Amino acid sequence: IQLRAMIRWGLETVHRSLAPWCSVDSIARHLVEQTESLLLQLSDVRPLAPNKSALNHLLATAGWLTPPLVDGLQALGWLIDERGLAGTAATDGLAWCLPMHELFERWVEHLVRLWAYPFGGHVRSGRTFETLVPIRWSSAAPKSLKSLVPDVVVELGSQTWVFDAKYKNHFEELDDQAWFELAEEIQSEHRHDMHQALAYAATCPASQIITVLVYPMRLPVWERLTARGRSVTVAEVLGGDRSVQVALAGVPIQLSHPEQTNQIVAAWNPLFSVGQ
Known part of the structure; x- marks a missing residue:
């Protein structure tokens, strides 16, 4: 339950960051729609801001985590640091390349x-x-x-x-x-x-x-x-x-x-x- 609450916090953070751009950016609009769909699946939990040390501990000790969950937890860490993904001080995050x-x-x-x-x-x-x-x-x-x-x-x-x-x-x-x-x-x-x-x-x-x-x-x-x-x-x-x-x-x-x-x-x- 705690993990789902942290995921909800992350989705809400991304949603707040992208929502102002929906009217001018089709990619942002598409991502917001996906975020809202995922938030509906987490409507039974309240958002919980994750602790960086708790995330690191979870990544280091939880052997049951699948690769997508590992990537998701890393993304939550970027959100905590306000970098990448939807952060306001983006210096790294999801890797991509476009000339x-x-x-x-x-x-x-x-x-x-x-x-x-x-x-x-x-x-x-x-x-x-x-x-x-x-x-x-x-x-x-x-x-x-x-x-x-x-x-x-x-x-x-x-x-x-x-x-x-x-x-x-x-x-x-x-x-x-x-x-x-x-x-x-x-x-x-x-x-x-x-x-x-x-x-x-x-x-x-x-x-x-x-x-x-x-x-x-x-x-x-x-x-x-x-x-x-x-x-x-x-x-x-x-x-x-x-x-x-x-x-x-x-x-x-x-x-x-x-x-x-x-x-x-x-x-x-x-x-x-x-x-x-």
């Missing part, structure tokens, strides 16, 4: 879905290959790329938005310096990004296309630019019969509070008004 560029791509996809939801935009994700566009080469010629895969595409009537997440600090560089002051390497990389954005635009049949390059930036820089209406900038590509715009958008990775996600999405309103 930063992939993390940023998923963060941008999440923001795009929040942005497109109010106006009913149809969202397709490159992560699940919904945006894949094949490139067909003649059989006799040398071949290079076989497909183009934008990160996220949003469609609404005659308009299409193509989002491509770039884990580079180009937006901050452009804010700090004029284009001609940037290092040649940065200029070359940014030209590549622009050419890729235009290649994505060429695959869209819509009459109005806005392709958006999304770059990370530090929170204070984003807050300063947003206050001046400069965290999103849009340019028109002249030529041809269709309306094609290229946009640069900066987004912070670190937030000071969960509600800041709504502020990021609101800063993207100029993207919807383009071509209206």
Whole structure:
């Protein structure tokens, strides 16, 4: 009974930590639902905050513990120390690995879905290959790329938005310096990004296309630019019969509070008004 009471304490601690993020994070929402399901199974016991020495003693002497129970007791220890899992001073905990560029791509996809939801935009994700566009080469010629895969595409009537997440600090560089002051390497990389954005635009049949390059930036820089209406900038590509715009958008990775996600999405309103 005492062990079940300690587990209940741990679940309630995790629930309190994750609940504020449910409205903006689908993973947090899923974990909270799982936590609530487990708490229902422990409704007959009152929560009991575990003692670290008692946990260590239990781990050292209870030979009947199964591997999942051992992992659970270790997790309770992390919660006591406020680290890992749902701790407020996370320095270690459950091991996981995700390259930063992939993390940023998923963060941008999440923001795009929040942005497109109010106006009913149809969202397709490159992560699940919904945006894949094949490139067909003649059989006799040398071949290079076989497909183009934008990160996220949003469609609404005659308009299409193509989002491509770039884990580079180009937006901050452009804010700090004029284009001609940037290092040649940065200029070359940014030209590549622009050419890729235009290649994505060429695959869209819509009459109005806005392709958006999304770059990370530090929170204070984003807050300063947003206050001046400069965290999103849009340019028109002249030529041809269709309306094609290229946009640069900066987004912070670190937030000071969960509600800041709504502020990021609101800063993207100029993207919807383009071509209206």
